[in-house]
Amino acid sequence: MRPARLVMMVALFIATLGNLPLWRALAGLPELGNTRGVLFGIGFAAVILGALLLLLALFSWRWLLKPALTLCLLAAAAGAYFMLAYGIVIDRTMLVNVLLTDSREARELINWQMLASIALMGVLPALWVWRQRLAWPTWPRQALRNLGLALFGLALAVAALLATFQDFASVMRNHTQVRYLINPLNSFYALAILPQQPVQRSGQNVEPIGQDARLSNPAPDARPPLIIAVLGETARADHFGLNGYARDTTPRLGAEPGVASLRNVWSCGTNTAASVPCMFSPLGREAFNDRKANYEGLVDVLQRAGLAVLWIDNQPGGCKGVCDRVPRVNYRELQTPGLCQGDECLDEAMLKNLDERIAQLPPERRERGVVVFMHQMGSHGPAYYLRSPERLKRFTPECRNHALQQCQREQIVNAYDNTIAYTDAFLGMAIDWLKQRQDRYAPAMVYLSDHGESLGENNLYLHGLPYRIAPPEQKRVPWITWLSPAFSQQTRITSDCVAARRDQQLSHDHYFHSMLGLLGVQTALHQPGSDIYGSCRTP
Structure with a gap:
């Protein structure tokens, strides 16, 4: 031939x-x-x-x-x-x-x-x-x-x-x-x-930012802040009961005083590799996509300001380079009997031995405040059924096939909603853990997902479509805040003020600046107009 x-x-x-x-x-x-x-x-x-x-x-x-x-x-x-x-x-x-x-x-x-x-x-x-x-x-x-x-x-x-x-x-x-x-x-x-464009797969070859970062002077009797910042995975805002979903997938958070949920928040990308480096960057989505180099992010600026920072990862894909310069715990180090099977752990394993992990951070930093980032396994598909424990499965029957197109859509939604219900339980566990440490710290919790998910709408599954053509299901994400009374009193930030922005259109672009405002970090990078917490700080 x-x-x-x-x-x-x-x-x-x-x-x-x-x-x-x-x-x-x-x-x-x-x-x-x-x-x-x-x-x-x-x-x-x-x-x-x-x-x-x-x-x-x-x-x-x-x-x-x-x-x-x-x-x-x-x-x-x-x-x-x-x-x-x-x-x-x-x-x-x-x-x-x-x-x-x-x-x-x-x-x-x-x-x-x-x-x-x-x-x-x-x-x-x-x-x-x-x-x-x-x-x-x-x-x-x-x-x-x-x-x-x-x-x-x-x-x-x-x-x-x-x-x-x-x-x-x-x-x-x-x-x-x-x-x-x-x-x-x-x-x-x-x-x-x-x-x-540079692909941010690790923390190597990055340009420093926020070298002027410092903490605001606290009151003499103020307790240091203790923040758990949960990076959600594949959670879409419209499947949270707090946001008006027909199913009550968030009963634990719904009963918790001091919780504020924002339901009109848009992600920086439609997959973890795109969203995570972007949401931890001060650049904003458009500038981040046009960048010519990789830069440090929020985690680095908080550590440079003097805070004790810890990253705990329950994601095999890792943090995409944003945590490479701070103390971190790999998902393989989370092995806990009853919570792990093979090389996968339920998210609550990140709360185990947390006191010991924090105690290993420098004491002079702990006195200024502690920020623990927790990267969830969350609602990662297509094996949604693996992301929630049997004891907490509320919606059945659920799809147990990795080939989602072989399941009825109702079963796919059931399996996915069980992951949201488990995220609700996990966030409740994190709040309970924080409450038990109010004698030493002023605690708070912030949860924000990296992107959403398609569950069969218009024959689309999973995520990752180009941002311009991706449906809202892949881009609209939940942002949940819990502030303890001690934290609200010290910072003069109230959850009621945050909740008032429930329907305001926000995005991942606000995350970097809002976390700086929440923790009182001062730097020229901080943009007050993009800080949802700082704008709620009363005189």
């Missing part, structure tokens, strides 16, 4: 069967539900085919062609499965999320349906490719053939684009998610633009 013929066959296979998610999305557009829509689909397939031929012509050499075709087939198979199964799209943000996923998170996504799909769409065609015997000419002649293949692909793509340009422009303008479904070119493009 001539190499060009093999390239043509593989490219045609990918452009048609490998792009089933794209064809499904186009079929669902009302403006394409006619004969003109069918013709547009054929023209779109020709554009993809031409682009693939143009790309693969670059690799049509004796030792490169089969590996390149194999990579395309496997990338197309994997992309098609995840886009079909969970309704996701593939862009730079999703690729960063994949690169930062650890083995434990990846295991939850593996199921027999995924393996079968990748085997049929990727592995078997790749094996067929490797069995083909190719007739290779001399390299000058092959160079001419590659040039001819590239020119043919370019001509095909341009001709098809011109023939369907009016519809093509309309669809790309009105349905921007379509461009992220072109498989596997979406993955290759995301990989090509990956270096445009």
